[in-house]
Every structure is written in C-alpha cells, then in structure tokens.
Amino acid sequence: MHRVTLQDVAERAGVSMKTVSNVVRGYRHVSPAMRERVQTAVDELGYRPNRIGRNLATGRSRMLGLAFPDLRRPYFAELAHVFARVAEDRGYRLLLSETGGTEEGERAVLHDREAGIVDGLVMHPQALSAARLDEQRRGMHVVFLGEDPQPADTDQVAIDNVAAAEEAVRHLVASGRTRIGFLGHETGTLSRTSELRLEGYRMALAAAGLEHDPALLVPRSVGDAVDAEAALGAALDGGLRVDALLCREDLAAIGALRALRRRGLDVPGDVTVIGWDAIDLGESTDPSLTSVAPDTRALAERALDLVLERLDGFDGPGRHVTVGHRLVLRESAPAAER
Amino acid sequence: MHRVTLQDVAERAGVSMKTVSNVVRGYRHVSPAMRERVQTAVDELGYRPNRIGRNLATGRSRMLGLAFPDLRRPYFAELAHVFARVAEDRGYRLLLSETGGTEEGERAVLHDREAGIVDGLVMHPQALSAARLDEQRRGMHVVFLGEDPQPADTDQVAIDNVAAAEEAVRHLVASGRTRIGFLGHETGTLSRTSELRLEGYRMALAAAGLEHDPALLVPRSVGDAVDAEAALGAALDGGLRVDALLCREDLAAIGALRALRRRGLDVPGDVTVIGWDAIDLGESTDPSLTSVAPDTRALAERALDLVLERLDGFDGPGRHVTVGHRLVLRESAPAAER
DNA sequence: ACGACTCTTTACAGCGCTGTAAACTCGTAC
DNA sequence: GTACGAGTTTACAGCGCTGTAAAGAGTCGT
Numbered sequence: 001m002h003r004v005t006l007q008d009v010a011e012r013a014g015v016s017m018k019t020v021s022n023v024v025r026g027y028r029h030v031s032p033a034m035r036e037r038v039q040t041a042v043d044e045l046g047y048r049p050n051r052i053g054r055n056l057a058t059g060r061s062r063m064l065g066l067a068f069p070d071l072r073r074p075y076f077a078e079l080a081h082v083f084a085r086v087a088e089d090r091g092y093r094l095l096l097s098e099t100g101g102t103e104e105g106e107r108a109v110l111h112d113r114e115a116g117i118v119d120g121l122v123m124h125p126q127a128l129s130a131a132r133l134d135e136q137r138r139g140m141h142v143v144f145l146g147e148d149p150q151p152a153d154t155d156q157v158a159i160d161n162v163a164a165a166e167e168a169v170r171h172l173v174a175s176g177r178t179r180i181g182f183l184g185h186e187t188g189t190l191s192r193t194s195e196l197r198l199e200g201y202r203m204a205l206a207a208a209g210l211e212h213d214p215a216l217l218v219p220r221s222v223g224d225a226v227d228a229e230a231a232l233g234a235a236l237d238g239g240l241r242v243d244a245l246l247c248r249e250d251l252a253a254i255g256a257l258r259a260l261r262r263r264g265l266d267v268p269g270d271v272t273v274i275g276w277d278a279i280d281l282g283e284s285t286d287p288s289l290t291s292v293a294p295d296t297r298a299l300a301e302r303a304l305d306l307v308l309e310r311l312d313g314f315d316g317p318g319r320h321v322t323v324g325h326r327l328v329l330r331e332s333a334p335a336a337e338r
Numbered sequence: 339m340h341r342v343t344l345q346d347v348a349e350r351a352g353v354s355m356k357t358v359s360n361v362v363r364g365y366r367h368v369s370p371a372m373r374e375r376v377q378t379a380v381d382e383l384g385y386r387p388n389r390i391g392r393n394l395a396t397g398r399s400r401m402l403g404l405a406f407p408d409l410r411r412p413y414f415a416e417l418a419h420v421f422a423r424v425a426e427d428r429g430y431r432l433l434l435s436e437t438g439g440t441e442e443g444e445r446a447v448l449h450d451r452e453a454g455i456v457d458g459l460v461m462h463p464q465a466l467s468a469a470r471l472d473e474q475r476r477g478m479h480v481v482f483l484g485e486d487p488q489p490a491d492t493d494q495v496a497i498d499n500v501a502a503a504e505e506a507v508r509h510l511v512a513s514g515r516t517r518i519g520f521l522g523h524e525t526g527t528l529s530r531t532s533e534l535r536l537e538g539y540r541m542a543l544a545a546a547g548l549e550h551d552p553a554l555l556v557p558r559s560v561g562d563a564v565d566a567e568a569a570l571g572a573a574l575d576g577g578l579r580v581d582a583l584l585c586r587e588d589l590a591a592i593g594a595l596r597a598l599r600r601r602g603l604d605v606p607g608d609v610t611v612i613g614w615d616a617i618d619l620g621e622s623t624d625p626s627l628t629s630v631a632p633d634t635r636a637l638a639e640r641a642l643d644l645v646l647e648r649l650d651g652f653d654g655p656g657r658h659v660t661v662g663h664r665l666v667l668r669e670s671a672p673a674a675e676r
Numbered sequence: 677a678c679g680a681c682t683c684t685t686t687a688c689a690g691c692g693c694t695g696t697a698a699a700c701t702c703g704t705a706c
Numbered sequence: 707g708t709a710c711g712a713g714t715t716t717a718c719a720g721c722g723c724t725g726t727a728a729a730g731a732g733t734c735g736t
Binding site for chain 1 (some may be wrong): 341385387388389390391393394399408409410412415416418419422431432433434435436449452453455562563564567589592593595596599600604618619621622623624
C-alpha cells in the first residue's frame with residue numbers, strides 16, 4: 001500500500017518532480033501540453049498531494065486554531081460554525097479546541113503554532129491574564145475575541161457591549177419597565193465582558209432617570225441555565241421584585257423563563273426578558289427570546305482578516321475592531337407599544 | 339526568528355540529533371546522565387518539537403477526523419465535546435468537520451487521510467450511500483456512527499434505536515397514555531435512524547395492544563425546533579388528538595412544547611412528551627424534557643477503540659457495536675404513578 | 677547582432693524528525 | 707575466558723514536497 005508520490009507521477013509522465021508539483025499547484029508557467037501530460041499521469045495513478053510534506057516544506061499548515069471555553073454552549077457551537085465557513089472561504093481549515101476556561105487549556109492551544117499544527121489562532125480567552133497570554137504565545141499570531149484584557153500589541157474583535165446593553169435596557173424602558181434587573185454575571189470576580197454589560201445597563205438606567213438598585217443584580221456561580229434558574233428563583237423567593245430582566249446570556253434567560261413561570265409570573269406581561277447571544281433555540285423557547293445578537297458573520301470575517309494579515313507579514317500595533325450587533329425582538333420583549 | 343531544531347539542541351549538548359530525539363520522546367534506553375544533559379539544553383534553548391516533521395517521518399498525525407452534519411445542533415456539539423475528551427485521553431487530537439449533510443461534504447472529509455491530515459475518521463453519515471462511502475474512503479479507516487447503511491467491512495457504533503423507542507413508548511403506556519403520536523421523522527424518505535425508531539414505536543404499541551394509527555405520525559421537513567412546532571401545530575389544528583408524543587429528537591420535542599402550550603394543552607397533563615438525545619438544555623425547558631439518552635461516553639469510547647484498533651493493524655471484518663441508552667425522566671414525562 | 681526579458685523546465689538542497697541498524701560497552705552465565 | 711544479551715549512542719537515509727536559482731529557448735527592441 002505505497003502512497004503515490006510526486007516522484008511516481010514524474011516517472012510516469014517522463015518529467016521532473018518539480019514540474020509535477022507545478023502542475024498540481026496550478027503554477028502558471030507550465031505549457032498547456034505539459035500540463036495535460038502530467039495531469040493524465042496524475043489521474044491514472046490517482047495521485048493526491050500529502051499535505052504534511054507540503055506543510056513541512058512551506059512552513060505553513062493552512063490551518064487556523066479556534067479556541068473556545070466549551071463547545072457545549074450553544075453560542076460557541078454556533079459561532080464555530082460561522083468561523084468554519086468563513087475560514088473555508090479563505091482556503092483555511094479550522095482546528096477547534098476547548099480550553100475548558102482554564103489556564104492550562106489556554107496555554108495548550110497557544111503552543112499549537114510551535115508544533116506546526118496551526119498557522120495562527122483565534123481565541124476567546126477566559127483564564128490567563130494579559131501578561132501570561134503575551135508570555136505564552138511567544139510570537140504566535142493570535143486574535144482575541146471579546147473585550148477581556150489582552151496583550152497590548154495583539155489584535156482583538158468584539159462587539160460594543162456597553163452600547164448593546166444600553167440599547168437593550170432602553171428597549172425595556174420604552175416598554176414602561178422601571179424595575180429592571182440584571183441576571184447572570186459571575187458571582188465573584190467579574191469578567192470584563194460582564195463589567196461592560198453591567199456598565200451599559202447602569203448607564204441606560206441613569207439616562208432614563210431610573211435609580212440603580214444593587215438588589216436588582218442577580219449573579220450566578222456557573223454559567224448555565226440551571227444555575228441561573230436557581231439564582232433567580234432564590235432571589236425571587238427572597239423578595240426580589242422586577243418587571244424586567246436583562247440577562248448576561250441566553251442560557252441565563254432560559255433559566256429565568258422557568259424561574260418566573262414556576263412562580264406564576266408571566267413573560268413578558270409581568271416580567272419582560274432579554275437574553276444575549278441570540279442562539280438558535282431562542283426562537284423556540286416559550287415565549288421566544290428577545291436577545292442581543294452579535295453580528296457573528298462580521299465577527300468571524302474581521303477576526304480572520306486580522307490574523308491572516310499578520311500571517312501575510314503585517315507587523316503594526318494591535319488593532320481593536322468593534323463589530324455590530326442588533327436587538328432581535330421576539331416574544332419575551334416585543335416591540336414597545338407607542 | 340529561526341526555530342530551534344533537534345540539531346540545535348544536539349550541538350548545544352554535544353550529542354547526536356537522534357539522542358535528543360530519544361530524550362524528547364521519552365525513549366527508555368537513555369542513561370539518566372544523558373537525559374539530564376539533553377534536557378538542560380532543551381530548556382535553555384526553549385526547544386519545542388515540530389509535529390509536522392514528526393508526522394512526515396512517522397506517517398502518522400495523531401489526529402482523528404470527527405465529522406457531523408452540523409455543529410449547531412446541540413446533540414452534535416455535546417457529542418463532539420465527549421469525543422474530544424476521550425480522544426485526548428488516548429493521545430489524539432480531533433479535527434472537527436461539518437459535512438452539511440451533503441454528499442460533497444462527506445466526500446471531502448473522507449479525503450483527509452490521503453492528505454495526511456488525519457489518521458482515521460469517525461463519521462455520522464447522512465448523504466452518501468454505502469457503496470459511495472466505500473468507494474470514496476479508499477482504504478481509510480472509518481468508524482460510522484448511527485445505523486444508516488454502511489459498507490459491509492467497516493465498523494460502526496450505535497444505540498439500539500428499536501429498543502430505546504420501545505422503552506420510551508412503554509413508559510408512555512405505563513402512564514396510561516393510549517393515543518401516542520410520533521413527531522419529527524423526515525417528511526419524504528426516512529433515514530434508517532427514523533425507520534428504527536418508528537419500528538420500536540410500533541412494536542411497543544402492538545405489545546400494549548394499542549392500535550397503530552398512521553394519523554398519529556407527524557413528520558417535518560427540516561430537523562429543527564421551529565419546523566417541528568409548525569408541523570405539530572398544523573396537525574393539531576387539523577384535528578390531531580394525542581395524549582402523548584414520542585419525538586425523534588429533543589429539538590422536535592422543544593418545538594412540540596410550544597405548539598401544545600399555544601393551544602392550551604398542558605404538558606405532561608394533557609400530552610406527555612418524550613424527546614431523544616437528552617441535550618443539556620432539556621433540563622431547562624419548561625417542563626424539563628424526559629428524553630432518551632444515548633450513552634455518549636460509551637459511544638465515543640467504542641468508536642475510538644474501533645478506529646484505533648484498525649490503525650494498530652486489525653484487519654478483520656466490520657464490527658457493529660451497540661452501546662447503551664437510558665430514559666432520563668424529567669417533567670415532560672415523569673415516572674409513572676403505580 | 678546583441679542584450680534584456682519572459683517563459684519553461686529542471687537540479688539541488690532543505691524543511692524537522694524518525695526508523696533501522698551498526699558499533700561499542702558492560703554484565704552475566706557457562 | 708568466552709559468548710551472548712541488554713543497554714546506550716550514533717550514522718545514515720528517507721518521509722513528500724517546495725523554494726531558489728540555473729539553464730535553455732524564444733521574442734522584442736535597439
């Protein structure tokens with residue numbers, strides 16, 4: 001079971017190996033007659049290029065790493081899908097990795113370039129500090145997703161979390177809501193993303209002349225729907241009264257739907273709910289979820305632009321790109337009656 | 339920016355390249371003194387192996403392909419997570435690919451071995467026939483997931499769909515349900531998976547002495563929750579009366595919850611609902627979903643066992659492995675009152 | 677006619693690492 | 707003392723492909 005190599009084809013066609021390579025790669029300086037002759041031999045022998053040989057010779061794998069904390073979270077799975085599509089359009093494959101949101105996991109994916117497995121990396125960091133990220137990446141081209149602190153000379157892409165939160169809260173205010181809670185940020189140390197979303201939430205409350213009441217903030221310890229449900233349930237049972245909720249992510253919103261309904265509170269009548277991420281399943285919850293939808297296509301496009309420009313030799317300062325978002329209106333927070 | 343190679347370390351430590359390689363790979367026939375001397379040089383120079391060089395020399399990438407139709411479907415994203423973990427325990431990386439459920443997509447992943455990118459493949463086929471799969475794989479070691487028709491001498495892993503469906507229906511029967519519908523199979527040609535689940539459904543009905551009424555089958559054209567909701571909604575509005583539903587997958591069950599609630603039907607009181615796949619979010623729907631849960635851990639373990647045994651030289655006939663499942667009881671179909 | 681340029685093909689070396697086998701040393705058994 | 711086996715280190719060739727530069731032919735402009 002000997003694999004067919006360039007040399008085999010070269011012998012068959014009576015030309016040099018390099019000429020076979022030129023034909024297979026589509027190099028333009030090959031005569032039509034030669035191209036046909038070699039292609040015939042390629043077809044007869046069923047030659048298929050060995051990417052490993054090519055990768056070693058070129059020093060490029062044409063594969064990019066994409067690292068998320070956990071693929072089971074619908075938003076990340078859906079984002080991975082978009083990234084894979086965009087990368088494919090650019091002639092790249094994606095190697096998906098889960099970091100588990102741990103330092104060790106993040107450190108591991110940063111080493112993939114050194115191993116020659118990937119040419120660059122797009123990553124959603126969660127555990128490593130900016131200094132450690134910089135130290136561990138050792139020159140690897142990385143684009144960071146989100147707004148967590150990152151090394152100064154690296155590139156990142158994010159949505160404007162402050163503006164998006166403001167917009168969501170404004171929508172709730174326009175619907176006549178006055179006791180607007182926030183559900184789903186971390187119980188202990190806040191991630192930068194949570195900070196920004198809370199900042200936007202507070203700014204919009206202030207702009208609406210609503211007093212910010214810390215009692216309206218409901219954190220959770222684990223970022224899933226079950227934990228959000230429990231956290232909100234406990235708060236409601238402990239006397240929390242809200243007429244609206246901005247949730248840090250859709251999973252928290254889904255947990256909120258259960259917690260509210262279990263206590264006889266109607267959504268959106270008694271409590272209006274807005275999620276974040278606009279996952280596909282948000283269309284099929286009951287009520288369907290109004291949610292902040294990042295422009296995931298633009299996110300992927302920009303991120304890949306940035307990392308590929310680095311691969312092409314761009315050596316300028318780190319760039320911070322903000323992509324769009326919109327508020328997807330569904331049943332949990334319908335268009336305001338005006 | 340010259341990468342540090344085995345040769346650099348060898349010169350630094352005053353030994354041969356091969357000795358450095360032996361140390362780095364943990365080859366046992368190296369003296370402790372030599373090991374320490376080389377490791378010191380490795381650490382000083384910050385040497386990191388280039389996997390591409392190793393892959394070319396060994397003919398192995400230690401990467402396995404995992405191909406699903408669409409990562410956005412929660413079940414596949416969650417299964418991918420389990421596979422990645424199991425593969426990692428075995429010293430392999432996974433290269434995830436989406437086939438889009440198309441022949442072209444499936445054909446493309448079957449070629450990755452020839453390119454040298456992966457050593458083998460685990461795949462959930464949907465579009466290619468058994469004959470075309472056999473033709474296209476050209477000797478590549480593939481393990482197929484599910485029970486669709488596959489080449490005779492290949493390996494596959496699946497749960498017993500018939501038995502699982504029987505069990506689910508028995509649970510509904512034990513809850514006193516007599517008009518048990520099935521929601522979510524394909525509108526046109528049935529996949530083998532749907533056939534088997536329907537077969538188990540029918541067998542359990544017969545065993546319970548319940549007449550099988552074709553009007554109780556509600557197919558859908560697209561496999562998402564929105565389409566299932568529409569299909570069931572139309573059927574209910576067209577006069578369908580059921581007191582229970584077995585759904586082909588959890589997404590269909592989630593769609594069913596909305597359709598039923600929108601028509602004033604209570605779950606599980608008026609209609610008991612069972613889904614399939616036991617996705618994480620099934621715990622946070624309202625009511626939470628009772629669902630057939632494949633033993634995904636065993637699925638991943640067996641599938642990787644099979645493909646790795648092929649890589650190790652096993653050349654026997656194709657093996658069909660059935661792994662376990664269980665019925666996860668939640669609110670949509672609670673334990674029967676007995 | 678000569679020089680410059682473009683097109684075409686090819687020889688050569690190298691990308692980084694490993695498998696194989698040889699050479700050498702040491703310890704043990706007969 | 708000798709032979710054998712195990713441990714240790716190393717030389718060599720090769721895995722498949724590409725970049726670089728050279729060689730040769732043809733065309734065009736001066």
